[in-house]
Amino acid sequence: MSDSVSAPGAGTIPGKVTPQTATRTRRRFRPKGSVVVMTLYLVFLMLPIYWLVNMSLKTNAEILSTFSLWPRDLTFANYAKILTDPSWYMGYVNSLIYVVMNTVISLAVALPAAYAFSRYSFMGDKHLFFWLLTNRMAPPAVFALPFFQLYSSVGLFDTHIAVALAHCLFNVPLAVWILEGFMRGVPKEIDETAYIDGYSFGRFFVRIFMPLISSGIGVAAFFCFMFSWVELLLSRTLTSVDAKPIAATMTRTVSASGLDWGVLAAAGVLTIVPGALVIYFVRNYIAKGFALGRV
């Protein structure tokens, strides 16, 4: 925390401006090597994704008959198939429903808890904090079978809420950790002043505190969204028809229809889109989120 405070401070010391700009221009011109490294790395990252996009725009016959670096016979039929067939696009709808549910639940319970951890010390707080972390690290494979039995026995099997609750297992701890990191950066004097001014806890929290950590809430929401979106094992185990996520739809249809690579690739591309859209807004906070609020 002290780092992020001192970094902008160092940048704004008057009189240091000239040497800084000098180093910056030097730094930009010097490392041709760094451009090469970054280009190679980004190409390595993009190639498999490009290949997926490439395949999604080909007909299945072209995929199997000719090997080409770009689609010779451009077609959007694969996308059209997914977007018109309910058994395909309902997968996306189901995924989005439980992801949103999970994000809302996680944030709603994590906000007050993170506040408590960042402001007060109470009996067993350190142990509780550690126990939450262990849940973030719990292997989903261990929980797959017991979850299946638990949710079947309470009649929640194959519902969106079951998947949302199951994902809370690792998203709630994550949200608590991220939010706590952001909340530590807010001076405690603000709370005290607000209480002196006669704010009740609830009003203070919603009207003053939450706007102050809005970027933290955004990042936590993003990470809940993301982990719920990318997870497959639990969501597949807990659903069969009505709440089947897109990821599971993909695995099944592949084995059933054999080799419809074009449609498979198109479905894959469509799962990348939501992440790619939201990533732009949180790009500067991603590292902090992954570091569990500790950069």
Next chain:
Amino acid sequence: MNKTVNQKAWFLVLPVLLLVAFSAVIPLMTVVNYSVQDTFGNNVFYWVGLEWYKEMALSERMWNALGRQLIFSMVILAIEVPLGILVALNMPKKGFWASFCLVVMSLPLLIPWNVVGTIWQIFGRVDIGLLGYTLDALGIDYNYTQDSIAAWATVIVMDVWHWTSLVALLAYAGLQSIPDAYYQAAKIDQASRWKVFRFIELPKMAGVLMIAILLRFMDSFMIYTEPFVVTGGGPGNATTFLSIDLVKMALGQFDLGPAAAFSIMYFLVILLICWVFYTVMINLDKRDGV
């Protein structure tokens, strides 16, 4: 920050406690329950004590899976951490290209895990995938469904592709927090590039790198979806890691007792590593004076 002692804060934590207890403690107790009982079907269970634990602790299958798992985790750490640091050092510091790199690098992190598997499954195929086709054209015998070395290589390259960006992003965040004054002081001292890295950048990155290493270790330790989609644990059992083996046992063969005992031991290992993680992190926090 000085924290006030306030036992009422428990009320704020209570919702989290209830929710996580519902989704963690109840299932875990079910597992514990199964791990000490046996059944002949019809929901009739009887107590067998530590029998399953003994069986699993002596089973070659589990030790093999654990061995493969450890090798896998070590290999990907050995590749991803240096590579991530290298990428972070070479990233543009500001402006359009910095944002561009951040967005592109984050992209693999947001792809659903089985789609990551699908991407590499397609990419590595000799007939329709760019990688497989190229390797085949170069005369390299590459077939990840038959050859266990090729399968391992594919799974490792896939993981490097998927997660190196995480290490790079964290290291980059650590680098960003170094004030320019440090570099200027180093320049006055005429420190070499290596010394700047060793004595300024590396210590400043230590905290986030620790998080990166432990996150990568934990996540690779329970990797399931990606190798399952690409290789299905094969050829043979070559890429059957702990989670894959566990799911095979629990949901495939429905061997509840052994699978439960396996789960508990698996979880204890995770718990141990997690505790190390926590202790190291808290100490780093203390050192930085938070």
